[in-house]
Amino acid sequence: xxxxxxxxxxxxxxxxxxxxxxxxxxxxxxxxxxxxxxxxxxxxxxxxxxxxxxxxxxxxxxxxxxxxxxxxxxxxxxxxxxxxxxxxxxxxxxxxxxxxxxxxxxxxxxxxxxxxxxxxxxxxxxxxxxxxxxxxxxxxxxxxxxxxxxxxxxxxxxxxxxxxxxxxxxxxxxxxxxxxxxxxxxxxxxxxxxxx
Amino acid sequence: xxxxxxxxxxxxxxxxxxxxxxxxxxxxxxxxxxxxxxxxxxxxxxxxxxxxxxxxxxxxxxxxxxxxxxxxxxxxxxxxxxxxxxxxxxxxxxxxxxxxxxx
Numbered sequence: 442x443x444x445x446x447x448x449x450x451x452x453x454x455x456x457x458x459x460x461x462x463x464x465x466x467x468x469x470x471x472x473x474x475x476x477x478x479x480x481x482x483x484x485x486x487x488x489x490x491x492x493x494x495x496x497x498x499x500x501x502x503x504x505x506x507x508x509x510x511x512x513x514x515x516x517x518x519x520x521x522x523x524x525x526x527x528x529x530x531x532x533x534x535x536x537x538x539x540x541x542x543x544x545x546x547x548x549x550x551x552x553x554x555x556x557x558x559x560x561x562x563x564x565x566x567x568x569x570x571x572x573x574x575x576x577x578x579x580x581x582x583x584x585x586x587x588x589x590x591x592x593x594x595x596x597x598x599x600x601x602x603x604x605x606x607x608x609x610x611x612x613x614x615x616x617x618x619x620x621x622x623x624x625x626x627x628x629x630x631x632x633x634x635x636x637x
Numbered sequence: 638x639x640x641x642x643x644x645x646x647x648x649x650x651x652x653x654x655x656x657x658x659x660x661x662x663x664x665x666x667x668x669x670x671x672x673x674x675x676x677x678x679x680x681x682x683x684x685x686x687x688x689x690x691x692x693x694x695x696x697x698x699x700x701x702x703x704x705x706x707x708x709x710x711x712x713x714x715x716x717x718x719x720x721x722x723x724x725x726x727x728x729x730x731x732x733x734x735x736x737x738x739x740x
Contacts, residue, residue: 458679461691461701465654465675468698472655473671475696492672500672504680 462501466491544611547603550575554593554600565592647687648713651704654678678703686712 470487477483491497553576556564567574569584575596578584588595652660654674661667681687686709691699705713 462675462679464699465701468694468696468700469654469671469675471698472696472700487671490671492670497672497676500676501679504676505683 466497544604544607547600547607550596550600550603554596565589566596647703647705648710651690651702653692653700653702657703681709685709 470484470491473487474480474483492500553564563578564576565578565586566588567576567578567580567584568587569580571580571583574584578586586592647657654671657678658669658671658674661669678687678689682689682703685706687703688706689701689703692702694700
């Protein structure tokens with residue numbers, strides 16, 4: 442259990458949790474072996490089923506990563522992208538494409554806050570004869586900036602809310618279109634099958 | 638599937654890891670490797686679907702007992718309903734093969 446207890450194999454897991462994992466695995470080995478007629482054989486069997494400490498640590502790391510919000514978001518975006526560009530196109534998933542475009546636009550807007558710190562007079566929310574424009578000043582003679590020093594906080598918040606909203610909408614769309622949600626089972630007497 | 642089974646085994650009472658494995662094996666012939674059980678339990682706990690408590694055991698070492706939280710019970714119910722729907726549809730599909738009349 443060295444790789445788990447020392448922690449270098451488990452960067453996403455907190456030290457206190459690592460200690461609990463080690464105690465739990467040790468207790469499991471003890472419980473599996475105690476009371477058996479062949480302790481050596483039982484130890485070998487449970488060790489094989491647990492895997493090596495490195496393998497076990499790797500599984501904890503993988504499972505821990507699966508709980509990360511950004512990874513969920515990434516998987517949602519990938520799933521939506523696949524639906525929008527893959528087989529989903531046959532079923533008219535244009536709305537997924539719009540979600541992807543909106544998401545990309547949200548991040549693009551957010552990224553514009555970075556150069557604003559270096560070029561405050563060139564980056565901003567501009568209003569001109571052609572309407573609103575977020576980003577680089579393109580028509581100095583007709584455009585004027587609206588947010589000033591509030592550009593970074595306002596745009597960051599707006600982009601953040603747009604990204605969160607889009608992610609939630611993506612999740613909702615994927616759940617709504619998933620096969621399990623649309624699976625149709627005829628309701629028959631005695632089967633008691635749930636119908637969606 | 639493995640995650641569904643673990644949640645289902647915890648429906649009635651709190652259990653510790655080895656009890657969950659034995660419950661799955663005895664009640665559903667599902668053999669889950671120990672190496673996959675604890676990482677998944679850890680994730681379900683991190684997701685708020687399970688909660689755990691350490692209990693001093695007669696064996697001389699503490700055991701971590703797991704129980705379903707309220708969101709965990711909701712999720713388990715959803716999974717059970719989805720599985721029931723899926724199994725019922727497959728049952729209908731298999732019925733002619735087994736010689737019965739389609740329902």
